[in-house]
Amino acid sequence: MSTDYRPEELLAVTLAKLIRAVPTHHIAVGAASPVPAAACWLAVKQGAPVRLSLLHKRSGNPFTEGTRELFDLTGQGRIDLFFLGGGEIDGQANLNLIGTGAWPGREVRFPGSFGSAFMYFMSGRTILFREEHSPRVLVEKVANISAPGISEPGVYRRGHAQALVTGRCVFTFHPDRGRFSLTSVHEGETVESVRAMTGFDFDVEGEVPQTPAPTAEELALLRGSVCDEMMETYPEFCARVFNRKLAA
């Protein structure tokens, strides 16, 4: 069984479980997020009554007020879940999409914060997703904070990170103490191997289980109806992961 799925499939299945763990009415998914998009479609195909707003859907794009509408919608409290990543992510769930070195990224400049400095506060919750799990990405303290993981009293904040999913494990975030705990490790990883590759300190509570492998049903959905939905927006991802190509 262990080689029967691709890493992206494990990640999509894992994200879908996090989606379904909390009542979720509406998810927005940004550009360049094929794995989160696959996870959302999987949750839908598994029967979760979720509305998906896929920001870069070419035909039938959900927004008719321009790019502003996503942020307004989130301000209104209508987005229960958003996905964010980061060039750096630290142990307090701070995100750095700006760059390393002195402001504004004198060492390595990343593209920029996009809407993260708003979405991270105003979405019902956020799932952090970054496949690369290395001390370079998961740092003790980000060089520059694009969006903070927690906020001081007096700052309106609707939600926080629910979890951080990487290519090696799943962390749960605890906004009350501003720290991650290790929830599960993917096949082939251990608490120690994760610790060695993580720049920040995190909590371990008891025995840490292995992240469950995708079931045959989950894989069938992913490779079937989920892939169908994703072909238009993410043709390269579908070709690479699901080995499906658009008819010429």
Next chain:
Amino acid sequence: MSTDYRPEELLAVTLAKLIRAVPTHHIAVGAASPVPAAACWLAVKQGAPVRLSLLHKRSGNPFTEGTRELFDLTGQGRIDLFFLGGGEIDGQANLNLIGTGAWPGREVRFPGSFGSAFMYFMSGRTILFREEHSPRVLVEKVANISAPGISEPGVYRRGHAQALVTGRCVFTFHPDRGRFSLTSVHEGETVESVRAMTGFDFDVEGEVPQTPAPTAEELALLRGSVCDEMMETYPEFCARVFNRKLAA
């Protein structure tokens, strides 16, 4: 000559002169304002390079952002001239569109302020227009201020009343001293007859001329191409004043 024109034609011609007296790029004209609308069209037909936004034009209504757009446009400083009236107007150019008696119009309730409490501040200038010229309308002090004629320092104000045109005369407003002066009296009126019918005190500087009667050219334009433009929006006005009826 004196009976060759209707009162509305004199008023339209008089308003058109006030429009053309100041460089004017863009005028917005509200509902139920056929005389100001006629004046605007007359100025256009006389060659003034003015854009007209007629708020209640049925076909080709200029706004595509809903009713908000007029106020945004005015906030941007793009409306040079607006017309306002009032159930009561006082000597400081305060307008009352709310009602008489205690707030909110315990004696006689008028429809309400509409956008006056914003437009009067943010338009480049305002021409006040009210055909009825009586002590009931032109009062010493309005019972309730919908929109003030002048503002204290520290309140952003782009413009003030340029003039008040009534069925009897033309007043000029002086925001520096917060008072009207009598500019001209219509045929058949005198300074004394105007004073007798005006509830507020106003200034008289030297000899007050008669409001010039419409010229033959002005009347030809009004009854011709101006009427053509107004038929769709103001059919009753065109029938009554210009004796022109829509083809059945």
Next chain:
Amino acid sequence: MNPTDIESMAASVPDGALIALPPDNSLPSVALAKALIRKGARNLRLLGVPVSGFATDILIGAGCVASVQTSAVSLGEAGFAPRFTAALKAGTITITDATCPAIHTMLQAAEKGVPFMPLRGIIGSDILANRPDWKVIENPFDANEKIVALPALHPDIAVFHGAMADSHGNIYVGRRRECGTIAHASKRALVTVERVVEGNFLEDEKLASGTINATYISAFAIAERGARPAALLDQYGFDAAYVSTYARAAKTDGGFADWCAEHVFEARAEAAE
């Protein structure tokens, strides 16, 4: 999303709800106003966006309304709104006066999820003097300027009439985009439409720009000529005769009662036969 019945839609409106209504030039659902009268709605708090017209006057006449927040109440060419005027005189309703852009601004604040928005003007008006819920603050970028801060306004229910709904519950309102802002700002949106058509307006480039996404729509019901006597885009015009007949009848309590019996109750009973 499937259409609901207009009477069920009216039944879902609780007494006392804060209901946002566009005026007679911007797609009011007169059909739902009539259904609310038939249902016997009580103590509604109406918000005119930004002014109030025919639908507000008939709801007041039928005793459904406790208060109105608006920038004006008028039947346009047909003059003063008779039931509003009578109820205000009788003291059976209260009015909270605003000014048009202030109502838009309070809804835009709700639309953006901010607690307030500033607006210029207003200072020196008795409207402000009678709005303890509006505040004058210092412009944070210029200590010499005073400016009004308006609180976000979240209506319980947005009510309007669209030209059509699609299979997904998207609503086409064309250029009357302020209906979108009302829907965005409100907790629920109840919408009547002329008809339901197959497909997805969001996939049609020409329709998409005049479409309100189903995300904001709680329910929709078919009501043919549901804006009447108001106009519906290029589909039907303003029915001035209907309004002036109403304006004459509604000058008295009895005249309104007769009008209401004929145009709100009998018309429905006939349609239901």
Next chain:
Amino acid sequence: MNPTDIESMAASVPDGALIALPPDNSLPSVALAKALIRKGARNLRLLGVPVSGFATDILIGAGCVASVQTSAVSLGEAGFAPRFTAALKAGTITITDATCPAIHTMLQAAEKGVPFMPLRGIIGSDILANRPDWKVIENPFDANEKIVALPALHPDIAVFHGAMADSHGNIYVGRRRECGTIAHASKRALVTVERVVEGNFLEDEKLASGTINATYISAFAIAERGARPAALLDQYGFDAAYVSTYARAAKTDGGFADWCAEHVFEARAEAAE
């Protein structure tokens, strides 16, 4: 209003102007960006609404740009913007970072004619720490809440590409209505279009909702496929091959110069023949 020539339009842009540009998914006028390069524009201050893409990168590469205010600079699937990255490293441009809704909000404040608007979020981010022009104020309706106040932003010139213009200078942008906000907020709007058609879009109910009124448009010029490589509504798609060719070429100064000679100068010379 008659169309102007795109080179004259570019000539009307003064060096140092603050220019608002929509990103690659929202009707950028790449055609006008190329004309600005040909004209030798200098010291432009670019504003990404709310992010920056291809047009920004080529303007930077050609030495036209002094500064960029934006929420991100990226070529999307094609990765980092190479000329932006190189210029930032070389210190030949400065960047002022924002976050997407903050840029929308600053433009909306300009659109409404208010000096500022509040926005939630942002506090605790180093973006705020590096924006002395943004202020944290007390929510006037809740002394326990701190909130960011953003100043109104009035670009000198809005630049975008519409699908078509009509005889009156109204511009059709369909659902990409943010172009309207940019035009409303800016002192001038310079627009390229695919074509000019007879008539008045405001009189066509289906087109009106996706139309920007000529009131806001200073000039328009015809530029076929003027958004390319960006997509134009349902008319043509994103040209990923064009962008990845560019991204490879523009990794070096020389590669960019060659690309620019071929795609900005020669292409125009051929078209003019």
